[in-house]
Amino acid sequence: MPRVQERSRARRQQVLDAALQVFSERGYSDTAIDEVARVSTTSKGGVYFHFPSKQALFLALLDEASGQLLERVEAAMRETPDPLARGEAALREALRVFGSHRLLARLLLVEAVGAGREFNAKLNELHAAFATLIAGCLDEAKAAGLLPECDTQIVAHAWYGAVNQVVVRWLLTGEPRRLEDAYPALRSLLFYGVFGPPRQEPR
Amino acid sequence: MPRVQERSRARRQQVLDAALQVFSERGYSDTAIDEVARVSTTSKGGVYFHFPSKQALFLALLDEASGQLLERVEAAMRETPDPLARGEAALREALRVFGSHRLLARLLLVEAVGAGREFNAKLNELHAAFATLIAGCLDEAKAAGLLPECDTQIVAHAWYGAVNQVVVRWLLTGEPRRLEDAYPALRSLLFYGVFGPPRQEPR
Amino acid sequence: MPRVQERSRARRQQVLDAALQVFSERGYSDTAIDEVARVSTTSKGGVYFHFPSKQALFLALLDEASGQLLERVEAAMRETPDPLARGEAALREALRVFGSHRLLARLLLVEAVGAGREFNAKLNELHAAFATLIAGCLDEAKAAGLLPECDTQIVAHAWYGAVNQVVVRWLLTGEPRRLEDAYPALRSLLFYGVFGPPRQEPR
Amino acid sequence: MPRVQERSRARRQQVLDAALQVFSERGYSDTAIDEVARVSTTSKGGVYFHFPSKQALFLALLDEASGQLLERVEAAMRETPDPLARGEAALREALRVFGSHRLLARLLLVEAVGAGREFNAKLNELHAAFATLIAGCLDEAKAAGLLPECDTQIVAHAWYGAVNQVVVRWLLTGEPRRLEDAYPALRSLLFYGVFGPPRQEPR
DNA sequence: AATGAATGAGTCTTCATTCAT
DNA sequence: GATGAATGAAGACTCATTCAT
Numbered sequence: 001m002p003r004v005q006e007r008s009r010a011r012r013q014q015v016l017d018a019a020l021q022v023f024s025e026r027g028y029s030d031t032a033i034d035e036v037a038r039v040s041t042t043s044k045g046g047v048y049f050h051f052p053s054k055q056a057l058f059l060a061l062l063d064e065a066s067g068q069l070l071e072r073v074e075a076a077m078r079e080t081p082d083p084l085a086r087g088e089a090a091l092r093e094a095l096r097v098f099g100s101h102r103l104l105a106r107l108l109l110v111e112a113v114g115a116g117r118e119f120n121a122k123l124n125e126l127h128a129a130f131a132t133l134i135a136g137c138l139d140e141a142k143a144a145g146l147l148p149e150c151d152t153q154i155v156a157h158a159w160y161g162a163v164n165q166v167v168v169r170w171l172l173t174g175e176p177r178r179l180e181d182a183y184p185a186l187r188s189l190l191f192y193g194v195f196g197p198p199r200q201e202p203r
Numbered sequence: 204m205p206r207v208q209e210r211s212r213a214r215r216q217q218v219l220d221a222a223l224q225v226f227s228e229r230g231y232s233d234t235a236i237d238e239v240a241r242v243s244t245t246s247k248g249g250v251y252f253h254f255p256s257k258q259a260l261f262l263a264l265l266d267e268a269s270g271q272l273l274e275r276v277e278a279a280m281r282e283t284p285d286p287l288a289r290g291e292a293a294l295r296e297a298l299r300v301f302g303s304h305r306l307l308a309r310l311l312l313v314e315a316v317g318a319g320r321e322f323n324a325k326l327n328e329l330h331a332a333f334a335t336l337i338a339g340c341l342d343e344a345k346a347a348g349l350l351p352e353c354d355t356q357i358v359a360h361a362w363y364g365a366v367n368q369v370v371v372r373w374l375l376t377g378e379p380r381r382l383e384d385a386y387p388a389l390r391s392l393l394f395y396g397v398f399g400p401p402r403q404e405p406r
Numbered sequence: 407m408p409r410v411q412e413r414s415r416a417r418r419q420q421v422l423d424a425a426l427q428v429f430s431e432r433g434y435s436d437t438a439i440d441e442v443a444r445v446s447t448t449s450k451g452g453v454y455f456h457f458p459s460k461q462a463l464f465l466a467l468l469d470e471a472s473g474q475l476l477e478r479v480e481a482a483m484r485e486t487p488d489p490l491a492r493g494e495a496a497l498r499e500a501l502r503v504f505g506s507h508r509l510l511a512r513l514l515l516v517e518a519v520g521a522g523r524e525f526n527a528k529l530n531e532l533h534a535a536f537a538t539l540i541a542g543c544l545d546e547a548k549a550a551g552l553l554p555e556c557d558t559q560i561v562a563h564a565w566y567g568a569v570n571q572v573v574v575r576w577l578l579t580g581e582p583r584r585l586e587d588a589y590p591a592l593r594s595l596l597f598y599g600v601f602g603p604p605r606q607e608p609r
Numbered sequence: 610m611p612r613v614q615e616r617s618r619a620r621r622q623q624v625l626d627a628a629l630q631v632f633s634e635r636g637y638s639d640t641a642i643d644e645v646a647r648v649s650t651t652s653k654g655g656v657y658f659h660f661p662s663k664q665a666l667f668l669a670l671l672d673e674a675s676g677q678l679l680e681r682v683e684a685a686m687r688e689t690p691d692p693l694a695r696g697e698a699a700l701r702e703a704l705r706v707f708g709s710h711r712l713l714a715r716l717l718l719v720e721a722v723g724a725g726r727e728f729n730a731k732l733n734e735l736h737a738a739f740a741t742l743i744a745g746c747l748d749e750a751k752a753a754g755l756l757p758e759c760d761t762q763i764v765a766h767a768w769y770g771a772v773n774q775v776v777v778r779w780l781l782t783g784e785p786r787r788l789e790d791a792y793p794a795l796r797s798l799l800f801y802g803v804f805g806p807p808r809q810e811p812r
Numbered sequence: 813a814a815t816g817a818a819t820g821a822g823t824c825t826t827c828a829t830t831c832a833t
Numbered sequence: 834g835a836t837g838a839a840t841g842a843a844g845a846c847t848c849a850t851t852c853a854t
Contacts, residue, residue: 008813027317029232032848043815045852054849087397114230114317124375127368138397148399154369154379154388155397161368162361165330169360172327176357185357193396194290194341194358196351207833211838235823246840248827253838257824410854414817433723435638438844449819450846456817460845493803520636520723530781533774544803554805560785560794561803563778564771571736571770572763578733582763591760595767599802600696600747602757617834641827652836654831663828 012050015040019061024107028058028115055118062112062119065104066126070133072097077133083140084191090133091163091190092183098167099179109168131156159190215253218243222264227310231261231318258321265315265322268307269329273336275300280336286343287394293336294366294393295386301370302382312371334359362393418456421446425467430513434464434521461524468518468525471510472532476539478503483539489546490597496539497569497596498589504573505585515574537562565596621659624649628670633716637667637724664727671721671728674713675735679742681706686742692749693800699742700772700799701792707776708788718777740765768799 018040022031033054037044051057076093080086098105108126112119134156141147166186170179188196221243225234236257240247254260279296283289301308311329315322337359344350369389373382391399424446428437439460443450457463482499486492504511514532518525540562547553572592576585594602627649631640642663646653660666685702689695707714717735721728743765750756775795779788797805 011813027319030319033850034848044850045815046813048850049813084397111317114314116230116233120375127372127375141397147397150391150397150399151385151388154385155392157368157372158365158389158392159397161371162365165360165364165367166357168364169330172323172330182354182357185354186361188353189358189361189393189396191396192398193392193394194287194344194350194353194362195395196353198401207837214838236825237823247825248840249838251825252840410816417817433725436725439846440844451819451848452817454846455819490803517723520720522636522639526781533778533781547803553803556797556803556805557791557794560775560791561798563774564795564798565803567774567777568767568771570774571766574770575736575766578729578736588760588763591763592767594759595764595802596798597802598804599798599800600693600750600756600759600764600768601801602759604807613834620834642829643827653829654836655834657829658834 008050011040011042011046015042015047015050015057016061016064019057020065020103020107023058023061024103024111027111028119033057058112058115058119059122061107062122062126065107066122066129069094069097069104069108070126070129073130073133077137083137083144084146087134087137087141087159087190088187090137091187092180094163095167095180095183095186099170102171105167106171109164110171127157127160130160134159162186162190211253214243214245214249218245218250218253218260219264219267222260223268223306223310226261226264227306227314230314231322236260258319261315261318261322262325264310265325265329268310269325269332272297272300272307272311273329273332276333276336280340286340286347287349290337290340290344290393291390293340294390295383297366298370298383298386298389302373305374308370309374312367313374330360330363333363337362365389365393414456417446417448417452421448421453421456421463422467422470425463426471426509426513429464429467430509430517433517434525439463461522464518464521464525465528467513468528468532471513472528472535475500475503475510475514476532476535479536479539483543489543489550490552493540493543493547493565493596494593496543497593498586500569501573501586501589501592505576508577511573512577515570516577533563533566536566540565568592568596617659620649620651620655624651624656624659624666625670625673628666629674629712629716632667632670633712633720636720637728642666667721667724667728668731670716671731671735674716675731675738678703678706678713678717679735679738682739682742686746692746692753693755696743696746696750696799697796699746700796701789703772704776704789704792704795708779711780714776715780718773719780736766736769739769743768771795771799 015036018036022035022039026035031054033044033047036057037047040047047057051060073090073093076089077086080089098109112123131153135152138147138150138152138155142149142152163186166182167179169175170182176182192198218239221239225238225242229238234257236247236250239260240250243250250260254263276293276296279292280289283292301312315326334356338355341350341353341355341358345352345355366389369385370382372378373385379385395401421442424442428441428445432441437460439450439453442463443453446453453463457466479496479499482495483492486495504515518529537559541558544553544556544558544561548555548558569592572588573585575581576588582588597603624645627645631644631648635644640663642653642656645666646656649656656666660669682699682702685698686695689698707718721732740762744761747756747759747761747764751758751761772795775791776788778784779791785791800806
């Protein structure tokens with residue numbers, strides 16, 4: 001209601017947007033708060049009004065970014081009842097989101113990684129959240145007798161890592177041109193392994 | 204023979220060893236050259252005598268570390284003629300090396316990642332080298348009619364990423380207790396996908 | 407009006423004043439920004455807030471100093487219509503300014519000289535400005551038929567150098583006690599050469 | 610006689626030559642002993658064997674350089690009995706030496722100037738030596754009744770400064786193309802002032 | 813809310829000098 | 834005599850953070 005709060009919130013978002021841009025371009029350590037302030041058309045003090053410290057700003061950004069990512073993926077999964085199809089949907093949506101939000105991808109998969117021990121916990125949360133999502137599908141499929149016994153956690157993390165590395169490669173080398181083009185190969189590997197789908201899989 | 208050169212080389216190695224320790228504990232940005240100097244029982248100037256800059260030191264370290272890793276994995280592969288068994292060997296050896304060289308693992312898979320754009324190239328080299336190794340196995344196996352057609356590059360990177368993420372998880376959470384315990388699940392996923400080996404595979 | 411800007415400007419001037427003192431006492435290279443900060447009762451960061459680098463600070467100082475000097479000399483010349491009398495006035499005023507601003511003299515005539523190639527351009531500007539001033543008098547006097555043909559540029563620079571060296575000697579040896587006492591001899595040399603004024607000096 | 614001493618002396622000279630080159634290109638502070646060592650095809654230790662410190666090296670260089678300059682000028686003066694002609698000879702020879710030894714000129718007239726208080730004494734020596742040379746001519750001419758009374762010291766220093774500034778201008782701007790071309794104008798100014806030689810110049 | 817001047821600790825880097833070999 | 838590895842003090846510069854206005 002109060003106009004003032006609205007403005008404040010808008011300002012805050014402005015700062016977060018600038019932070020996404022700058023942090024994902026320069027990395028955590030090489031980013032100066034001054035730069036964030038400039039990009040958000042605010043002042044240094046302005047940034048500090050909304051976030052108590054650089055660390056907190058980065059953390060908030062990670063929160064927002066991973067929240068958005070998870071939300072989108074979860075939404076895609078929610079619409080898919082079949083557990084394995086849900087896994088496919090998650091995979092496809094993840095590639096879609098990363099592919100259309102390069103900055104977010106770079107932030108989460110590159111810049112946040114070596115940024116300092118303070119951020120490992122947050123990153124772990126993200127890893128765990130995704131792993132849990134995937135593990136959920138797997139467990140459900142297993143319960144339905146569709147899958148054999150396996151170490152769900154390991155498989156879930158490996159799955160997640162496979163996707164990430166494809167995204168990282170895209171970020172760093174530009175290949176494949178369209179990230180989503182990696183979907184079929186990824187899907188095939190994760191579902192059927194290197195041997196590919198049995199016999200006459202319709203591709 | 205020349206005593207002096209030997210000492211110099213030893214000193215250089217001493218510095219690299221210290222650098223591995225400090226960089227992988229604190230990360231690139233949070234590491235002070237002073238700290239590296241102290242750990243190598245040298246002086247700051249001593250470090251700078253052997254390496255022209257912090258960046259160069261880190262780069263040299265990445266070189267050495269990835270060189271060692273690759274060497275070990277390639278050695279394991281060299282002893283295995285069958286292309287698919289070779290892939291397994293690579294996987295197992297990678298887990299073995301990382302599992303017994305935590306610092307090296309942390310350096311390559313965590314600290315080097317967000318350390319700055321200057322290091323992306325070097326990291327890409329490593330990614331590419333591994334992907335090429337794996338892609339070599341896959342292509343050979345395909346040529347032998349053992350595998351169906353697939354996007355080798357994507358699959359190779361995904362494979363590599365799957366392994367890395369399992370290692371990262373181990374680094375950050377300590378699970379699984381022994382990294383090599385992740386081998387069976389990883390191998391199964393990468394070879395047969397989530398559906399696992401066909402029928403009564405002897406596990 | 408805006409109080410803040412006023413303070414900022416005052417601070418800036420404070421730093422410049424301190425810089426004049428320290429640079430002209432210790433020279434460019436032997437001056438630490440810390441020292442300038444201390445003398446200006448600011449912090450190192452404060453200095454850097456107003457000047458982007460040591461070099462820029464020194465340059466700004468040279469600008470200010472040579473600006474002041476030129477202004478005073480030009481003012482003295484402006485009041486003197488006769489071209490040759492104007493030359494005398496310039497000479498006398500230069501000695502006056504240097505004589506009462508030892509730091510400025512030392513800065514411009516000693517410390518700035520070997521301070522580095524980056525400052526040569528600025529120094530040249532000063533030389534050129536003075537030479538132009540003097541050359542102006544000479545040319546005007548020539549046009550009025552008071553002087554014979556001569557290489558104005560060389561003469562102007564020589565004139566300027568003659569004055570400077572007398573000032574430098576005063577700076578380094580303390581002689582003559584009062585710089586302005588050098589005026590008659592200098593004036594005589596520059597106007598009439600070593601032979602001095604003809605018999606009953608026309609003047 | 611002893612070969613060893615000869616070599617040592619040659620080495621020493623090698624270092625001095627390198628020092629002249631490097632110091633006059635980079636200035637005192639921006640010159641690293643390493644650079645001098647490299648240019649003299651010696652090692653850092655080698656330089657320190659012949660000169661106890663950077664300061665001592667620079668001082669020795671100043672000594673050698675001003676010695677050479679003085680020697681040449683004194684030689685030119687020795688051959689000229691008439692006091693005023695001797696002054697002319699000194700002037701001409703100074704321009705000749707500087708004109709054909711740019712590095713020496715730059716060293717003495719630019720780089721040594723703001724190099725630090727430690728070198729002021731040495732520079733003063735040079736100034737005093739030249740002033741004394743010139744003052745000698747003047748005094749002798751005065752004794753012969755050729756010149757009127759004047760403050761010899763001031764005139765001598767001014768004379769010296771006039772020459773120097775012309776040389777400095779040449780060093781910094783490249784004008785006049787050939788330094789010796791400045792001779793006539795300089796000579797005229799110093800002998801007859803801005804009014805130039807009386808009527809039909811005796812020359 | 814916002815600004816931007818100010819602080820000062822922290823870092824990389826340079827380099828004169830020393831000295832074992 | 835000469836080398837070059839090693840030292841450590843010194844210094845420019847950065848930047849997260851604070852705070853008066």
